[in-house]
Amino acid sequence: MRVLFAATAVAVMVLSLLPLEADAPSLGWDKANHLAAFALLALLGCRAFPANLILVLSGLLAYGGLIEILQAFTEYRSAEWGDLLADALGLVLGWLVTRSIGAFRGKA
Secondary structure, X not given: OHHHHHHHHHHHHHHHHOOOOOOOOXXXXXXXXXXXXXXXXXXXXXXXXXXXXXXXXXXXXXXXXHXXXXXXXXXXXXXXXXXXXXXXXHHHHHHHHHXXXXXXXXXX
């Protein structure tokens, strides 16, 4: 799970810093892309490091902030507070899904 989490984090960084192209993977709305990517990162991170949820989620929020800062230094991307907000909402969604999976498994 940790390798999958790390690979996903690298993929999110790479996709976030590449020039925008029409054929790039997309949900059709930039904020939805952020929400989905960070929900997946939260889900994988919380499953990979269940004893460190606060550290995982706060680290991922900082990671989203780092991506926005790096985008500000490119000519083809821009940093936006709305993107960081979408990242944060994705983290909450991923954490809620993780909790739901845990609750479901606990009742089985």
